Amino acid sequence: MCKKCSFLVAFLLFFKFNYSQEHVLLDTINNEVFKNEIEQFYLVQSKKTEAIISQLENYKVKEEMKEIFANKKANFLQDLKNRKYLYHKEISPVIEKIFDDIKAKNPNENFNEIKIILALGEEINAYNYGEGIVAINLPLIINVNDELELSFIICHEIAHQKLNHVFSSIQSQSQKGNSSEMIEKAKELKKVKYNRSGLAKNEVKNFVYGARRFSREKEQQADSLGFVYFRNTNPKFVLKSVEALANLKYVDKDKDSLTSKDYHEIFENSKVVFQEEWIETEDFQDYYYQTNTGIWNIDSLRTHPDIDLRVKYLKNTFKIDESQIYEFNKLNYISLKSKSKYDEIVMLFYLKEYGKSLYKTMILLKDDKENPILKKMMYDNLFMISEYKSQYKLNQCLETESPYNSKSYNAFLSFIRNLRKATLSQIISIYEY
Ligand SMILES: [Zn+2]
Helix, strand or coil: CCHHHHHHHHHHHHHHHHHCCCCCCCCCCCHHHHHHHHHHHHHHHHHHHHHHHHCCCCHHHHHHHHHHHHHHHHHHHHHHHCCCEECCCCHHHHHHHHHHHHHHHCCCCCCCCCEEEEECCCCCCEEEEECCEEEEEHHHHHHCCCHHHHHHHHHHHHHHHHCCHHHHHHHHHHHHHCCHHHHHHHHHCCCCCCCHHHHHHHHHHHHHHCCCCCCHHHHHHHHHHHHHHHHHHCHHHCHHHHHHHHHHCCCCCCCCCCCHHHHHHHCCCCCCCCCHHHHCCHHHHHHHHHHHHCCCCCHHHHCCHHHHHHHHHHHHHHCCCCCCCCCCCCHHHHHHHHHHHHHHHHHHHHCCCHHHHHHHHHHHHCCCCCCHHHHHHHHHHHHHHHHHHHCCCHHHCCCCCCCCCCHHHHHHHHHHHHCCHHHHHHHHHHCCC
């Protein structure tokens, strides 16, 4: 068993025995069944893709696309094996229920060739992988306000799939890369010595595995078709579609922060007396200074200008009535979100993002000091950070300060980076179990 897997098994055992019967992270019971089902599904889908590619006329495009889709398949199956995609006993049924509603209310559409699956990934994101797969990253579940917002995001992603955007984007990039126009351009730029189709291939690969950004035009198409699915499903709540988009604008902002008082409370007990100087590093002060000058005032950088346009487009196109506000019961979803916070910090640990996992753990811990999961995650993350630090590999598990981060997160990063080894050991001892 690899090290990663044994970590995971340790978690599962921990969560099973020490936390509660009701919330088990990364459920293994159904995971083999789930894995086989998704693998079989993907293999069938991929056969269909191969058949379509083999019909293409341009030889170079055909060969390039064969290779891209073969890599894409291998990548997906490997991720599935590594548990990037999984079945979660509580979250997955919520996703399934939302999708079942969409199917029932859009009886003229065939959604049988689409699977919506939960994914481990730190971005607050959902994406269409193409070939029938829509993935929803765990942090998105926690960051939408309610199941209606999630429903709209799902509608948007399945619209990308119904419009076959992944395939058509890859195809058009490949055609562009192999077009005579592109080849002429390359000659002009005296780039003939490079392998032209190789250059294009890299661009396509970035698209397939990278941010998966579609063109604005394709986003608009997915918003429109997605809106129709959503309106059919939730006719009373059409306003929720634009609210889901507007909320996306703020999701990556820190909703909570750590103050100097929090550091004191988290890192002080009978064994350890917290020293003010631990957080009074030069860098720590610098951030305050720079924030005041506005250089690090980053909120404007974090907003997504496209979102305003998308909201405006939907409102205008579908004449969304903003006065139509209906109440609905979101209690169940709120409770799911609150339990899933623990899944997120364990997920980050699993992804070896010890810094992020520790930061999120500290934020939860300040209001829940005796929680055994949080205390354990404090120790596990601090321990791993100290291991990486002594091997001079801290950058692999701890982000660097950046103007894209919140002030509180930058201060945390600076605090961890500046801790001396002796201090770190002292702090770790507080949470030893
Ligand atoms: Zn999209």
